[in-house]
Amino acid sequence: MKWFIFALAxxxxxxxxxVQPDEILDDPALEARAREVGKDLRCLVCQNQSIDDxxxxxxxxxxxxxxxxxxxGDTNQEVIDYVVSxxxxxxxxxxxxxxxxxxxxxxxxxxxLFGIFAAFMFFRNKNVAAAPDGRAQSLSEAEKKxxxxxxxxxxS
Amino acid sequence: xxxxxxxxPLAAFLVIGVYLAIGLTLDPQKLPNMLEGKPVPAFNLAGxxxxxxxxxxxxxxxxxVSLVNVFGSWCVACRVEHPFLMKIKENGWVPIHGxxxxxxxxxxxPQWLRRHGDPYTLAGDDPKSKAAIAFGVTGAPETFVVxxxxxxxxxxxxxxxxxxxxGTLNPLIEHLRGQGE
Numbered sequence: 001m002k003w004f005i006f007a008l009a010x011x012x013x014x015x016x017x018x019v020q021p022d023e024i025l026d027d028p029a030l031e032a033r034a035r036e037v038g039k040d041l042r043c044l045v046c047q048n049q050s051i052d053d054x055x056x057x058x059x060x061x062x063x064x065x066x067x068x069x070x071x072x073g074d075t076n077q078e079v080i081d082y083v084v085s086x087x088x089x090x091x092x093x094x095x096x097x098x099x100x101x102x103x104x105x106x107x108x109x110x111x112x113l114f115g116i117f118a119a120f121m122f123f124r125n126k127n128v129a130a131a132p133d134g135r136a137q138s139l140s141e142a143e144k145k146x147x148x149x150x151x152x153x154x155x156s
Numbered sequence: 157x158x159x160x161x162x163x164x165p166l167a168a169f170l171v172i173g174v175y176l177a178i179g180l181t182l183d184p185q186k187l188p189n190m191l192e193g194k195p196v197p198a199f200n201l202a203g204x205x206x207x208x209x210x211x212x213x214x215x216x217x218x219x220x221v222s223l224v225n226v227f228g229s230w231c232v233a234c235r236v237e238h239p240f241l242m243k244i245k246e247n248g249w250v251p252i253h254g255x256x257x258x259x260x261x262x263x264x265x266p267q268w269l270r271r272h273g274d275p276y277t278l279a280g281d282d283p284k285s286k287a288a289i290a291f292g293v294t295g296a297p298e299t300f301v302v303x304x305x306x307x308x309x310x311x312x313x314x315x316x317x318x319x320x321x322x323g324t325l326n327p328l329i330e331h332l333r334g335q336g337e
Contacts, residue, residue: 061285
């Protein structure tokens, strides 16, 4: 029973956010928007965390800034654009879709296509080699003779 | 043709390997300077306690080439570059203005300057990262070169030393001083 409760608790537990009670906005709708923005912004100190996940001081100041701007009437995109204008695309946890990042977005699909192509080429050659009625496959009389000769040589 | 086909995986491996090897030498803390060539962002900071009456704002950065240095009493690397900033000040090479970033209280920054020397012409207190975020600062020390028109020309991340000064900052400052006269 204890284990069941433990497992249940693990199932329903939420990720621990670094957002402090004193930062949270009174208006739940605005706070929800701030969370929406915050989870996409990279903490510049611990670079693989979002600012909502990070305990770093700079992340806290960025969270406060996001909230100030939302309260001041900025749209989510305007807040994100402001932060990008200061720190660059790197601050976005989702890389933007543009010329410089095409390799990033298309690369995996291109590799899969290349792999399929390579596999196709490989197995096609195999199939030809294994075909029983292919001309190149069965040995001519002369070849058979030569093969037998070679095998005999090996034995002696 | 067939042989070429078998070499492909090795070639692909080499290309990826070279890219990853280059990637290993890059410093992920070094971000592009988004403000290069742009005017100093608007900021208006209170002065340091007992030091500045009028504070420090972006409008002060006009008329001469200057450095804006982000520091903090908590910052170890700032302590490392501090003697060189003092040297710049003593020789009168270029005015340095300070952004005192994220001090735990109002007195920590001024105290630190009293103890180690004060290289700054103007200085402002930035406890909530207002100016630091506007400048796109990720860590201290960072130093910005601002030209006569108040345009940011360069950002140096990390401590300034003799090498950074004579190799990068001083030539740039000389160049900017020669412009528009």
